[in-house]
Amino acid sequence: MIPVNQPIIGRREKELLAQCIESGWISSDGPFVAEFERKFSDYIGTKHGVTVCNGTAALETALFAAGIGKGDEVIMPAFTIISCALAAIRLGAIPVLVDAEAETWNMDVSQIESRLTPKTKAIMPVHIYGHPVDMDPLLDIAKKRNLVVVEDAAEAHGAEYKGRKCGALGHISAWSFYANKIITTGEGGMVLTSDSKMAKRAESYRNLCFRPEKRFYHTELGYNFRLTNLQAAVGIAQMERIDEFIQIKRRLGEYYRKSLLKFNGIKTQTEKSWAKMVYWMYCIELGKGFGLKAKDVMDGLAKKGIATRPFFIGLHQQPALHKLGLFKKERYPVTERISRQGLYLPSGLALTEKEIDQVISALELILKQKVN
Numbered sequence: 001m002i003p004v005n006q007p008i009i010g011r012r013e014k015e016l017l018a019q020c021i022e023s024g025w026i027s028s029d030g031p032f033v034a035e036f037e038r039k040f041s042d043y044i045g046t047k048h049g050v051t052v053c054n055g056t057a058a059l060e061t062a063l064f065a066a067g068i069g070k071g072d073e074v075i076m077p078a079f080t081i082i083s084c085a086l087a088a089i090r091l092g093a094i095p096v097l098v099d100a101e102a103e104t105w106n107m108d109v110s111q112i113e114s115r116l117t118p119k120t121k122a123i124m125p126v127h128i129y130g131h132p133v134d135m136d137p138l139l140d141i142a143k144k145r146n147l148v149v150v151e152d153a154a155e156a157h158g159a160e161y162k163g164r165k166c167g168a169l170g171h172i173s174a175w176s177f178y179a180n181k182i183i184t185t186g187e188g189g190m191v192l193t194s195d196s197k198m199a200k201r202a203e204s205y206r207n208l209c210f211r212p213e214k215r216f217y218h219t220e221l222g223y224n225f226r227l228t229n230l231q232a233a234v235g236i237a238q239m240e241r242i243d244e245f246i247q248i249k250r251r252l253g254e255y256y257r258k259s260l261l262k263f264n265g266i267k268t269q270t271e272k273s274w275a276k277m278v279y280w281m282y283c284i285e286l287g288k289g290f291g292l293k294a295k296d297v298m299d300g301l302a303k304k305g306i307a308t309r310p311f312f313i314g315l316h317q318q319p320a321l322h323k324l325g326l327f328k329k330e331r332y333p334v335t336e337r338i339s340r341q342g343l344y345l346p347s348g349l350a351l352t353e354k355e356i357d358q359v360i361s362a363l364e365l366i367l368k369q370k371v372n
Ligand SMILES: *Cc1c(COP(=O)(O)O)cnc(C)c1O
Pocket: 054, 055, 056, 057, 080, 081, 083, 084, 126, 152, 154, 155, 175, 176, 177, 178, 187, 188, 189
């Protein structure tokens, strides 16, 4: 069986976890939390890092920290995980969508302008599958209109836009350290910003909005979104190898890309000249030329012991959001097409080139069986 993801977790993680257990520091009140925040924010290049319990919480915390609230509109891609819309909705804000563009599957920044209203307060670019969004035009609009830019960088640890790291390009960014992300703490997340006020608000929101000067007295509603010292210990160990992990991802991604050239009708995310992508997941879109539907390919690969995952389904196609009166008659053709015809192949850090060869052979076999 080739799993779709398998993280690399080693001796160092065990060592630091043992230190937590031996010292008794297992809650969020432990020294590794601040150390992890410092190491990760230094790596990406922001002044502050605020850990939270997962990436979904990080998005909500980032929007809260940026001052987004009731009635504010947040522009985001239709092609993304529901966490982006949830973050806005939970704060009383309104998600507003733009379609994906066909080459990188990221939000089509040329559509942002047409979605602006007097209520627009933020833009949330999502660096899909580890390829950066074309940020300069987006940042220009944000500057002109005085909007906050909240990056969802959950899939883009180490990705770069014109030589600058994703997650330090806007005002604030949200990260996930779920087991399939480029570094992991099992579950976990972080908010990064160089704005001290936003960092303070993020810290407050993750910790019940306790007031520093008067404990157990609250003027705003927060959450318990805290990360534990145990999780931070794993995060610190992972940070020691983050460059190696990114290299592995890029090497495997390139190997896949070259191996897939022999097929007709398979489209992959193309790295733009201004981008360094990190191949968070190795994704393909099956065009008409391929001759098989994504669903059939996924079933065929599963029978051969190869795990895959489907693409996101557009936010405008979610019944749970229709029930809130959102996106009912909206259409985003690129999002609809890629979510129907896309899938991701095994992409874990522990994957080998030999296993990629097996995936390719299996794909060839499935195609041949279909012809016969
Ligand atoms: C994984 C992911 C999230 C959510 O992170 P969790 O830690 O799973 O809550 C948010 N946005 C994107 C783009 C993701 O890939």
